[in-house]
Amino acid sequence: MAAQTAEAAQGLRERKKLETRSALRAAAVRLYLERGPADVTVHDICEAAGVSPRTFFNYFETKDDAVFDWDNRLTGQLVDLLTARPAHEAPLEALHHTLRTAIPALVADAGWRERRKLLGAHPELVRKLVHSNSHMSEALSDAVAARTGLSADALYPRLVAGAAITVLRSAIRAWDPESSTEELLAMLDSCFASVAAGLPEPPGDDPARPGG
Amino acid sequence: MAAQTAEAAQGLRERKKLETRSALRAAAVRLYLERGPADVTVHDICEAAGVSPRTFFNYFETKDDAVFDWDNRLTGQLVDLLTARPAHEAPLEALHHTLRTAIPALVADAGWRERRKLLGAHPELVRKLVHSNSHMSEALSDAVAARTGLSADALYPRLVAGAAITVLRSAIRAWDPESSTEELLAMLDSCFASVAAGLPEPPGDDPARPGG
DNA sequence: ATGCAGTGCTGCAAAAATGCACTACTGTAG
DNA sequence: CTACAGTAGTGCATTTTTGCAGCACTGCAT
Numbered sequence: 318m319a320a321q322t323a324e325a326a327q328g329l330r331e332r333k334k335l336e337t338r339s340a341l342r343a344a345a346v347r348l349y350l351e352r353g354p355a356d357v358t359v360h361d362i363c364e365a366a367g368v369s370p371r372t373f374f375n376y377f378e379t380k381d382d383a384v385f386d387w388d389n390r391l392t393g394q395l396v397d398l399l400t401a402r403p404a405h406e407a408p409l410e411a412l413h414h415t416l417r418t419a420i421p422a423l424v425a426d427a428g429w430r431e432r433r434k435l436l437g438a439h440p441e442l443v444r445k446l447v448h449s450n451s452h453m454s455e456a457l458s459d460a461v462a463a464r465t466g467l468s469a470d471a472l473y474p475r476l477v478a479g480a481a482i483t484v485l486r487s488a489i490r491a492w493d494p495e496s497s498t499e500e501l502l503a504m505l506d507s508c509f510a511s512v513a514a515g516l517p518e519p520p521g522d523d524p525a526r527p528g529g
Numbered sequence: 530m531a532a533q534t535a536e537a538a539q540g541l542r543e544r545k546k547l548e549t550r551s552a553l554r555a556a557a558v559r560l561y562l563e564r565g566p567a568d569v570t571v572h573d574i575c576e577a578a579g580v581s582p583r584t585f586f587n588y589f590e591t592k593d594d595a596v597f598d599w600d601n602r603l604t605g606q607l608v609d610l611l612t613a614r615p616a617h618e619a620p621l622e623a624l625h626h627t628l629r630t631a632i633p634a635l636v637a638d639a640g641w642r643e644r645r646k647l648l649g650a651h652p653e654l655v656r657k658l659v660h661s662n663s664h665m666s667e668a669l670s671d672a673v674a675a676r677t678g679l680s681a682d683a684l685y686p687r688l689v690a691g692a693a694i695t696v697l698r699s700a701i702r703a704w705d706p707e708s709s710t711e712e713l714l715a716m717l718d719s720c721f722a723s724v725a726a727g728l729p730e731p732p733g734d735d736p737a738r739p740g741g
Numbered sequence: 742a743t744g745c746a747g748t749g750c751t752g753c754a755a756a757a758a759t760g761c762a763c764t765a766c767t768g769t770a771g
Numbered sequence: 772c773t774a775c776a777g778t779a780g781t782g783c784a785t786t787t788t789t790g791c792a793g794c795a796c797t798g799c800a801t
Contacts, residue, residue, distance in 0.1 A: 328767075328768070369780065371780075379758075380757065407729065407730055448659060476724065480691070480724070483692060483695065486691070487687040487688055508684055512692070516689050540798070542797050545749085570785095582787090587749075591788075
């Protein structure tokens, strides 16, 4: 396996690169929180991070991508975790365990929580997040295909990966970033249970209440 | 209900607007197919459509959005169809019928087929398509919430809508645009069946065939 | 036909994003 | 120590995207 999940910077070069990326990410989140996304230019972020604007776009595709860097790092991590799950687990089950394993570290990351709050304060950003999610979905889809021995173009891997991403998104969105990790995990479990049951009518649904 | 699904242009003004939008969409798809997305500038599209570049961005958020205009029109249509489904249908079932109903008209649309081929020829575009899909997902989510009497922030509507969008995307992507409508509908049915069953191990999976 | 309100279209300036070529430094081999 | 390959960072030109303000036309009322 060539996948080096360890973040150990082996050389000066690698370390500098990680530092630059980190600096850009941190500066972006900080400035976004301070002034709001609309009042922060790429120039500002770069000045705070000490690099040129061109360099910013060497690391990130769009201005907002720096804020979503967590998701891209998470993607690689999820793929590794999923690959490491025992082969006897059904794909959906393996994905469930994978997410469950990855979430605590996320919640423990102060930067990630900051970002989560940023998304709550600026819903416009959520729309751009889809891009990162799509990347994650494709990566997981490929990993599921590898697990099941199916083609990467087959329907099943895309369905399961898509469902898992939807679950993750929905749970994080509904989760209150001030509350505990357990809350998030509970919602994740509930979502996976709902999907595994074939998404039947809403659990707490009371037929006597028309809802209008 | 104030929703006017009818596309009848009541005044000259409305008609002109639709014409401009149509012209931009058509020009974009044609030029994209002729030269490839990278070799078409907004300026080119606007020249072909006879409007200024600034006007392009009054209609579409990004250069590629003109190509995805079908999805945005489809979104409104799906919401209307879903709202019209009988109340006794379960959400997932109602979404299944909704998509089944909308698809034939799409496939019959020559422009939509062109677009579908464009996506096959230029996979980079698929990445940008997620944006439209996300819009569609949110709209359907709200419609499901209305059907079930749940809050728009509840988990269930997002899960079902997300699953439906994933199904639609997967089916269209796997579908050969040269083949028949029935092929696409069959894949759609198969996907919905898989989701309704809780996404168990791949259906046509033959344990004897390693698939490598 | 005339005047008014609403708004579609446009030009302009600034910011975001991309391709290309160049510099400077890192890591490695001699 | 020196030479070399690889590549992160940069500057520049071009394209994409957005905010703002003005012009022109439509739809409506008089």
